[in-house]
Amino acid sequence: MRHQSVGYHIKKSLIYLFLIALAVTCMIPFMMMMVNATRDGNEILTGFSLIPSVHLKENWDTVFSYFNLFLGMRNSVLVAIPATLLSAYFSTLTAYGLAFYQFKGNKVIFIVILVFMMIPGQLSLIGFYQLCSKLKLVNSYIPLIVPAIAAPGTVFFLRQYILSTLPKSLVEAARMDGANELFSFHRIVIPIVSPAVATMGIMGFIGNWNNYMLPMILINKNEKMTLPVMMATLRASQDITRNQGATYLSVAISVIPILLVFAVFSKYIISSVSAGAVKE
Amino acid sequence: MAEAKTVKRKRSKLTAYNNWGYFFVAPFVIVFLIFSVYPVLRTLYLSFTDLKLVGKGNWIWFANYKRVLTDKFFWRALGNTFTIWGVNIVLQLGLAFLLMVIFSDVKYKMKGLRFFRIVYYLPNLIAATSIAFLFSTFFMYPYGDFNNMLVAITNLFGKIFQRRDWIGSSSTAWVVIAVIQSWMWFGNSFLMLMAGVQGISKDYFEAAAIDGAGRWTIFTKITLPLIRPILMYVAITSLIGGIQMFDLPYLMVSASTASYGRVQTAMMYLYKFGFTVGTTQVGYASSIAYTMFMIILVFSIAEFMFFNRKKED
Numbered sequence: 341m342r343h344q345s346v347g348y349h350i351k352k353s354l355i356y357l358f359l360i361a362l363a364v365t366c367m368i369p370f371m372m373m374m375v376n377a378t379r380d381g382n383e384i385l386t387g388f389s390l391i392p393s394v395h396l397k398e399n400w401d402t403v404f405s406y407f408n409l410f411l412g413m414r415n416s417v418l419v420a421i422p423a424t425l426l427s428a429y430f431s432t433l434t435a436y437g438l439a440f441y442q443f444k445g446n447k448v449i450f451i452v453i454l455v456f457m458m459i460p461g462q463l464s465l466i467g468f469y470q471l472c473s474k475l476k477l478v479n480s481y482i483p484l485i486v487p488a489i490a491a492p493g494t495v496f497f498l499r500q501y502i503l504s505t506l507p508k509s510l511v512e513a514a515r516m517d518g519a520n521e522l523f524s525f526h527r528i529v530i531p532i533v534s535p536a537v538a539t540m541g542i543m544g545f546i547g548n549w550n551n552y553m554l555p556m557i558l559i560n561k562n563e564k565m566t567l568p569v570m571m572a573t574l575r576a577s578q579d580i581t582r583n584q585g586a587t588y589l590s591v592a593i594s595v596i597p598i599l600l601v602f603a604v605f606s607k608y609i610i611s612s613v614s615a616g617a618v619k620e
Numbered sequence: 621m622a623e624a625k626t627v628k629r630k631r632s633k634l635t636a637y638n639n640w641g642y643f644f645v646a647p648f649v650i651v652f653l654i655f656s657v658y659p660v661l662r663t664l665y666l667s668f669t670d671l672k673l674v675g676k677g678n679w680i681w682f683a684n685y686k687r688v689l690t691d692k693f694f695w696r697a698l699g700n701t702f703t704i705w706g707v708n709i710v711l712q713l714g715l716a717f718l719l720m721v722i723f724s725d726v727k728y729k730m731k732g733l734r735f736f737r738i739v740y741y742l743p744n745l746i747a748a749t750s751i752a753f754l755f756s757t758f759f760m761y762p763y764g765d766f767n768n769m770l771v772a773i774t775n776l777f778g779k780i781f782q783r784r785d786w787i788g789s790s791s792t793a794w795v796v797i798a799v800i801q802s803w804m805w806f807g808n809s810f811l812m813l814m815a816g817v818q819g820i821s822k823d824y825f826e827a828a829a830i831d832g833a834g835r836w837t838i839f840t841k842i843t844l845p846l847i848r849p850i851l852m853y854v855a856i857t858s859l860i861g862g863i864q865m866f867d868l869p870y871l872m873v874s875a876s877t878a879s880y881g882r883v884q885t886a887m888m889y890l891y892k893f894g895f896t897v898g899t900t901q902v903g904y905a906s907s908i909a910y911t912m913f914m915i916i917l918v919f920s921i922a923e924f925m926f927f928n929r930k931k932e933d
Contacts, residue, residue, distance in 0.1 A: 352728050359722070359732070362715075363739045366807070370742075372765060373754055385763040388772060430647050437644025441637070449645060456656060460864055460916055462887060462909045466894050466902060467662030468655065483655070490652035521640040550747035552867050557895055568749040572871060584764075587757045594750045602745050606738050613741070613808060614815030 370595070377589035384584045395585060402586040406577050409593050411563065412570035419481050419555070419566055420548035423488035428541040430489040435498035436529050440511065450499075453492040461553075469557055479561050484554060494540045497615070501536040502529070539612040542605045549598065567594055667906035677903055684907035694908060697889040698915070700882060704798045704869070705862035711802035713854065716809035724817045724843060726825065727835050737814065740807030748804075748867035755800055756872050761785035787872055793879035797869050801862075809854050816850035817843060852927040856920050863916050866891065886912055 376384055380395040403409065438450055472483045506529060514524045530537075552568040559565055565573070571594050580586045602609065667684055671677025688694055719740070723733050743751070759766045762783040774781035786792045820843065828838050866887040873883045890912070894905035 348728075352730075355722055355728065355730065359719075359730070359736055362719075363736060365803070366739050366742050369754055369758065372758070376757075376765070384765065385768075388765050388768045430651075434645050434648035437641045441639075441641025441644065443638050443641035446641065449649065452652075452657075456652075458860075458920075459660065460860055460913060462864055462890060463663055463913050464656060464659035465663070466666060466906050466909060467659030469895070470662060470666070470902070471655075471659055487651060487655035490648050490656060492652075492656075495648065515637070521637065521643075525644070546745055550745075550749075552747065552749050568747045571747070571749040571753065574753055575871065575874065584757050584760065587753055591750045591754045591757075595746055598745050598747070602742070609745075610737060610741065610811060613811040614818075 370599075373588050373592050373595070376585055377592045378585075380585050381583040384588075396589070399583070399585045399589040402580060402583055403590045403593070406580055407562075407570055407573065409567070409570065409590060412565055412567040412594075413597065415564060416549055416567040419484045420545055423485045423548045424541050424545040426485065427488035427491045427494060427544050428537050431491050431494040431498055431540070432530060432533060432537055433525065434490075434495045435502055436525060436533075438495070439499045439502040439506075440508070453496055456492045457496060465553075465557070468554075472558060477558075479559055479564055481564075483558055484548075484551075484566075488544070488548070491544070494544065497540060498533060498536060502533055505536075506532055536615075539608045539615065542601070542608050543612045546598065546601065546609075663906045663909055666903050667910050669903045671901075671903040673900045673902065680903075684904050685911065687904065688907050688911045694886070694889055694911075696881070697884050697886045698912075700794065701863055701865055701885040701887070704794050704801070704865065704883070704885070705859070707795060707798035708801040708805070708862065709855070709858055711799065712806045712809055712858070715802070715806040716813055716854075719806075719810045720813040720817060720847075721839070723814060724839075725835065726829070726838060733814070737807070737811055740810055742807070743804045744808050746804075749871060751800065751804065752868055752871035755796075756787065759786040759796060761788055788877055788879055790879040790882040793873055793877075794883050797872065797883060800868060801865070805858070809858070812850055812854050813847060816847035820846050848927060852924065855927075856923050859919055859923065860916055863887075863912060863919075 371390060372388075375390050375392050377399060378396040379389070379393040380398060383389075383393055383395070438446060468483070472478055472480075477483045510528055510532075511524050514528055515521075519527075550568060551566075552572065555566045555569050556572065559569055562570075571590065574580055574587065574590060580590065666677070668679055668681060669677035670680045670683070719736075722728070723730050723736075758764055761767065762785075766786065767781075767783045771781045771783065784792065786796050824842050824846075825838060828842060833841070864887050865885045869883040869885055870888050870891070873880050886908070890905050890908045892899050893901045893908065
């Protein structure tokens with residue numbers, strides 16, 4: 341290796357400094373949020389600080405006297421987990437069906453999937469709400485869960501993945517041994533594509549967990565609200581918004597589950613975003 | 621004869637196998653028809669009716685669309701959407717692009733990509749509702765943390781900072797929202813661009829290095845052309861997402877605030893007619909949805925052509 345000049349090292353250090361500054365910008369709002377969750381309104385008004393204070397309990401009481409965030413969390417779990425599981429299972433099933441079987445209409449379905457991937461959500465929003473109110477599904481979780489069975493983007497991604505990783509001979513060998521097609525799907529296909537399914541599943545979970553607009557439109561009973569919808573009612577509460585510490589605490593409580601998911605699954609999340617780019 | 625028979629039997633067995641395909645895609649197709657295809661077509665139908673809230677509504681042909689085209693509040697909302705998105709995409713893509721250049725540079729060989737990309741992606745994971753409240757509190761007037769910080773910093777230089785209502789005033793609110801939006805999304809764009817760079821075969825870079833190509837040549841002749849499809853993908857998805865912007869401005873700026881007219885997005889305008897008690901006009905809201913779709917389509921095609929024309933040079 342060639343010896344590098346002093347200028348090279350200075351420039352390199354400056355670039356690192358920039359990268360670190362940017363990283364701090366990404367993290368500081370969360371650190372501030374955690375710290376301010378322990379400070380009371382007056383302390384926050386008097387100035388910015390990164391040293392925790394002792395008012396966590398008071399803020400906690402203010403927040404929970406207004407709403408039960410844990411109920412919102414439970415509701416979010418009741419929506420996000422079934423939706424994620426259904427989407428993972430049925431998307432894999434559909435993707436495998438499209439990738440491995442030649443049947444009439446296969447191509448048509450695939451083209452329709454491509455078209456719907458490009459159609460923005462607001463086109464279906466009004467019709468969707470009308471359908472739900474006609475079927476008496478307002479304030480029910482069914483419209484938030486069942487449509488996850490048909491996720492065009494996930495199916496498209498998994499179809500491409502199956503075509504590139506699953507050898508046809510494997511399934512054919514199982515046929516020779518007299519295996520049922522559904523059995524082959526469960527025992528051969530699912531294990532092989534599971535990394536891709538997990539990746540899509542985690543992103544799907546985060547998307548469902550954070551989803552705001554659809555649950556806001558469909559759910560208006562307090563005890564059924566998901567976490568983001570419940571958070572949005574904060575705007576109406578003078579008691580909490582007047583006390584900034586309580587606002588920060590409720591944001592912190594709502595953010596922690598996702599931070600945990602991220603800490604555990606960051607590798608999958610990063611690879612799924614990257615995969616999203618390469619699939620084009 | 622016997623051979624023909626086995627071929628036939630084989631083929632019928634193969635069709636039998638292939639018929640399993642119907643079984644595998646059936647749940648998807650059924651749910652898709654009910655919850656995706658039907659609502660989209662239903663919205664299209666409603667956009668030609670004068671349905672207000674309940675009942676059937678009358679078929680009024682293109683009257684709603686004529687109204688959208690001449691509705692100056694809709695165009696103002698669309699203008700707001702585009703200016704917020706414009707500032708956002710310049711910052712977001714610019715930063716992502718800069719980071720990609722830094723991490724793909726052959727001379728400096730920066731380390732820590734695995735760490736930085738995770739940190740940069742972090743803001744993208746948090747629900748927009750939480751982000752909205754975090755930053756509403758942060759930018760609060762007069763004693764929010766942002767104002768406090770600016771006061772503390774200007775004090776250091778012996779000056780006095782005039783506290784500002786960042787979200788309440790029209791001149792700053794839309795910029796604040798655009799910056800938050802970029803903060804949320806630059807990590808995502810960066811990851812995508814970086815995936816593109818890492819997908820380029822190392823052979824190209826090595827061959828270029830052997831031929832004595834400089835950093836600039838390698839960047840413009842190899843990296844840039846090969847990540848162009850991803851750049852296009854990022855730009856188009858960001859546009860589609862950007863035109864539907866709703867959560868942040870809706871939650872951060874209430875209708876009674878002075879800056880509302882400057883940050884009301886097209887989607888918020890649609891929401892007003894589609895779902896707000898008292899102003900519901902379902903037919904009109906549907907035509908707004910389809911008008912927005914047409915606009916997205918035109919811009920996506922324009923973007924697509926822009927990126928593809930460059931390729932031929």
